[in-house]
Amino acid sequence: MLAISGCATWQAPADPSVENIRARAISESSGDVDVKAAILSAEDTRRIFGADLNAAGVQVIWVEVDNRSSVPLRFMHTGTDANYYSPLEVAWSLHVTFGGATNDRIDDYFDAKAFENPIPARQLRRGFIFTNPEPVVKLFNIDLVGNRTMVPFTLILPVPDTPPGKDATALSKRVAAVRGPDYQTAEALRAALEAAPCCTRVGAEKAIGGPVNVVMVGTLGDLGSALVRRGYRRDLRSDDFVQRVYGRPPDIVIRKYAQGVDSSKWVRFWVAPFRYRGRPVFLCQVGRPVGGRFAANDGPLVLQVDVDEARNHFVGDMLYSGGLAQLGFVDGDGGDDDAPVAVPKPYQTDGLRAVFVMATRPLSMSDTEFLDWVPYVRQREAEASGLAAE
Amino acid sequence: MSQRWNSNGFRIVCPVRHRLLFVLVALLVGCATPQTNQRVQEGGVEARTQSKTYKGLTVSTSVLSAEESAEAYGVPLAEKGIQPVWVRVDNNEAQAFWLLAQGMDAGFFPASEAAEAFAAGRTGEEQAGLAAHFEKLAFRNPVPPGSTVSGHVLTNLDEGVKLVQVDLISSKQSRSFSFMSAVSGFQADYHVREAFSGSLYIESEVVDYDDLGSLRRALEALPCCTTNADGSRQGDPLNLVIIGGLSDAFPALVRRGWRPTEATRIESVMKMIKSALSGERYRYAPVSPLYVYGRPQELALQKARDNIHQRNHLRLWLAPLRYQGKQVWVGQISRDIGSRFTIHSPYLTTHKIDPNVDEARDALIEDMAYSQNLVEVGLVAGVGTASKDMPRQNLTTDPYYTDGFRAALIFDAKPTSLTDIGFLQWESPGGAILLDQDRGAVQ
Numbered sequence: 005m006l007a008i009s010g011c012a013t014w015q016a017p018a019d020p021s022v023e024n025i026r027a028r029a030i031s032e033s034s035g036d037v038d039v040k041a042a043i044l045s046a047e048d049t050r051r052i053f054g055a056d057l058n059a060a061g062v063q064v065i066w067v068e069v070d071n072r073s074s075v076p077l078r079f080m081h082t083g084t085d086a087n088y089y090s091p092l093e094v095a096w097s098l099h100v101t102f103g104g105a106t107n108d109r110i111d112d113y114f115d116a117k118a119f120e121n122p123i124p125a126r127q128l129r130r131g132f133i134f135t136n137p138e139p140v141v142k143l144f145n146i147d148l149v150g151n152r153t154m155v156p157f158t159l160i161l162p163v164p165d166t167p168p169g170k171d172a173t174a175l176s177k178r179v180a181a182v183r184g185p186d187y188q189t190a191e192a193l194r195a196a197l198e199a200a201p202c203c204t205r206v207g208a209e210k211a212i213g214g215p216v217n218v219v220m221v222g223t224l225g226d227l228g229s230a231l232v233r234r235g236y237r238r239d240l241r242s243d244d245f246v247q248r249v250y251g252r253p254p255d256i257v258i259r260k261y262a263q264g265v266d267s268s269k270w271v272r273f274w275v276a277p278f279r280y281r282g283r284p285v286f287l288c289q290v291g292r293p294v295g296g297r298f299a300a301n302d303g304p305l306v307l308q309v310d311v312d313e314a315r316n317h318f319v320g321d322m323l324y325s326g327g328l329a330q331l332g333f334v335d336g337d338g339g340d341d342d343a344p345v346a347v348p349k350p351y352q353t354d355g356l357r358a359v360f361v362m363a364t365r366p367l368s369m370s371d372t373e374f375l376d377w378v379p380y381v382r383q384r385e386a387e388a389s390g391l392a393a394e
Numbered sequence: 395m396s397q398r399w400n401s402n403g404f405r406i407v408c409p410v411r412h413r414l415l416f417v418l419v420a421l422l423v424g425c426a427t428p429q430t431n432q433r434v435q436e437g438g439v440e441a442r443t444q445s446k447t448y449k450g451l452t453v454s455t456s457v458l459s460a461e462e463s464a465e466a467y468g469v470p471l472a473e474k475g476i477q478p479v480w481v482r483v484d485n486n487e488a489q490a491f492w493l494l495a496q497g498m499d500a501g502f503f504p505a506s507e508a509a510e511a512f513a514a515g516r517t518g519e520e521q522a523g524l525a526a527h528f529e530k531l532a533f534r535n536p537v538p539p540g541s542t543v544s545g546h547v548l549t550n551l552d553e554g555v556k557l558v559q560v561d562l563i564s565s566k567q568s569r570s571f572s573f574m575s576a577v578s579g580f581q582a583d584y585h586v587r588e589a590f591s592g593s594l595y596i597e598s599e600v601v602d603y604d605d606l607g608s609l610r611r612a613l614e615a616l617p618c619c620t621t622n623a624d625g626s627r628q629g630d631p632l633n634l635v636i637i638g639g640l641s642d643a644f645p646a647l648v649r650r651g652w653r654p655t656e657a658t659r660i661e662s663v664m665k666m667i668k669s670a671l672s673g674e675r676y677r678y679a680p681v682s683p684l685y686v687y688g689r690p691q692e693l694a695l696q697k698a699r700d701n702i703h704q705r706n707h708l709r710l711w712l713a714p715l716r717y718q719g720k721q722v723w724v725g726q727i728s729r730d731i732g733s734r735f736t737i738h739s740p741y742l743t744t745h746k747i748d749p750n751v752d753e754a755r756d757a758l759i760e761d762m763a764y765s766q767n768l769v770e771v772g773l774v775a776g777v778g779t780a781s782k783d784m785p786r787q788n789l790t791t792d793p794y795y796t797d798g799f800r801a802a803l804i805f806d807a808k809p810t811s812l813t814d815i816g817f818l819q820w821e822s823p824g825g826a827i828l829l830d831q832d833r834g835a836v837q
Binding site for chain 1: 494495497503504506510513525563564565749750753754756761763766782808809810811813815816817822
């Protein structure tokens with residue numbers, strides 16, 4: 005990990021004002037609660053904290069919560085980033101050996117700047133939180149929890165210092181631009197999903213990449229909350245970019261970051277050209293690279309052939325997310341907007357795609373309803389009895 | 395080595411030279427005949443298999459030792475930090491159930507990934523054979539009504555004891571089963587099984603509180619801090635109370651990635667140093683003993699973040715009290731802020747804790763809020779205030795400061811969503827905030 009340099013000369017910053025940050029903050033309201041948030045640029049962190057915290061792998065977010073309700077609320081750092089940094093953890097990285105009084109001043113400074121819980125009823129709180137970095141745009145999940153109540157938000161925050169050519173609002177624009185049909189019944193949705201592209205295509209020859217094996221239905225906020233709570237973060241790599249559905253690369257790609265605790269599974273999203281009961285629909289390709297967490301970090305990402313395994317594990321993740329209202333399976337070898345290509349698929353699958361209908365209100369894992377679409381269970385049952393008869 | 399295949403889809407590689415071991419492993423993968431069952435009962439693995447039944451589901455589990463997993467898989471899984479847990483689910487209910495591997499270990503290994511860990515030096519054909527073999531040993535969802543499914547879930551290697559959590563989901567319902575398993579081949583450093591079995595105290599020593607008011611007073615009266623072995627010096631504050639046991643509190647901790655850790659021994663110290671030097675994650679940085687009630691912790695848990703420099707630690711002691719029949723554990727939690735950004739020596743830095751110990755306490759409250767088993771949480775006095783200007787020191791001379799409160803977390807086996815967690819009207823940080831009685835007024 006990086007050392008933050010220049011610590012020996014640390015001085016309390018002369019201009020720690022947040023006016024410019026507040027001015028560009030993204031706002032959202034829900035009932036009696038307003039939130040604002042913005043990510044700090046490298047320059048902001050130098051100006052406010054006296055060191056380039058971005059360079060040390062910390063993404064600092066300024067948050068303001070105006071709680072006009074009658075209930076004290078708690079900002080859940082874990083819901084924003086399960087591996088967030090405590091203020092004094094970041095401060096300690098600026099410490100110098102035998103720095104005594106200076107180190108104490110650094111600690112005091114970070115402590116004073118940090119977002120403080122709880123947010124009392126009818127009060128406003130603002131401060132900084134210290135998260136792991138995400139490029140281009142951050143799905144910033146805010147779970148405000150009070151006594152037997154909760155107010156969730158998902159803000160889409162542009163990341164400063166992003167190289168030109170990356171549009172942080174591209175995903176929201178893409179979702180807003182969907183002009184296709186808005187299906188009102190589960191049966192109509194199912195028919196549309198069965199007719200959706202079977203798989204991703206790669207290169208001019210339109211070779212088959214991976215199966216479209218997951219469908220997520222819900223607002224960006226609903227999806228963001230569930231995925232962030234399970235440790236997924238945005239991460240687009242060059243190997244993702246060549247994968248195409250509807251003739252375009254993924255609109256967003258997420259991975260689970262914590263080193264060594266996941267098999268490097270990816271979820272590639274494409275906004276579908278239709279809606280379900282007014283809500284966006286996303287076609288997803290879930291897979292993992294050969295080698296998983298045991299592979300070298302810099303190798304190419306080759307799809308592991310047993311894609312159903314990755315899909316089924318993603319089902320488990322979503323069941324624990326608190327955001328899964330309905331789960332079903334549909335056939336996924338149906339329509340294709342590309343001409344059929346008689347090439348072997350580089351994967352094995354039972355041909356089913358898992359469909360997640362996400363909810364805003366957090367749910368416990370006992371609340372998920374299993375849709376009686378393709379009887380996945382009965383199919384497996386028949387398979388099992390077939391094996392037993394061998 | 396030869397291959398054998400059983401009739402219900404679970405197949406194993408059978409080392410002929412270890413007949414007894416084959417029989418033991420055969421039982422674990424669910425293919426033993428009644429005759430072999432009889433023979434297995436003579437061995438040690440059978441003694442480790444535990445079963446529980448709730449309504450129409452019966453779940454049995456056993457943790458494979460390093461030797462057993464090497465025999466079953468033909469490769470040394472433990473060397474890659476992988477530990478198979480054998481699970482059998484007998485489903486006599488009307489609906490199918492899914493077993494969630496994430497509930498047993500948030501960082502579990504898909505079978506195909508574990509096979510790929512041994513790809514180096516093997517031909518493509520050998521790799522495919524290995525992958526097929528791993529897949530055949532794996533637990534396969536779902537568990538249809540009226541049937542039995544067994545197989546392995548590949549978890550991260552635990553040493554000493556393992557908390558095995560089996561979450562099974564069906565439409566609009568879930569069932570959870572929890573087991574405390576001894577891991578063969580490792581020294582169990584704590585009297586944890588004694589604590590869980592209830593034999594740590596004689597019944598007349600234990601006070602069971604029925605109402606929250608008397609519970610609060612009892613929690614306030616607990617000792618402020620840990621001590622050294624002879625009780626002559628005070629250490630870290632006892633800033634945590636866990637109310638619940640193997641069926642509710644510990645499943646919550648396991649789901650959120652908390653794992654038992656071994657106490658300090660020279661082997662684990664060496665492993666930690668190696669891990670720190672290589673930058674790799676070692677789940678078992680040792681935890682030194684601290685003392686309450688004149689004895690070391692019953693259980694030490696840690697949650698590794700990205701590497702050894704990022705982890706939170708907690709230690710638990712079973713208190714001689716209960717709340718509505720639930721066990722009460724008093725504990726200490728701290729956050730290692732380590733040396734992730736520095737070139738400090740790992741010896742020095744891995745002991746560095748966040749001096750704001752309340753931060754780690756509050757982080758655990760948040761973490762458990764996402765576990766689905768936390769029903770109520772509150773803060774009680776009893777630690778004693780230590781200000782930033784006048785910090786106290788723990789036994790390793792780390793300074794710490796605190797608002798003087800300990801968090802009390804009450805768990806229940808019935809899943810609770812984030813919207814339903816109760817905040818007890820006890821203390822509040824800073825003392826300035828009046829908790830509102832008006833439930834749900836926000837929405």
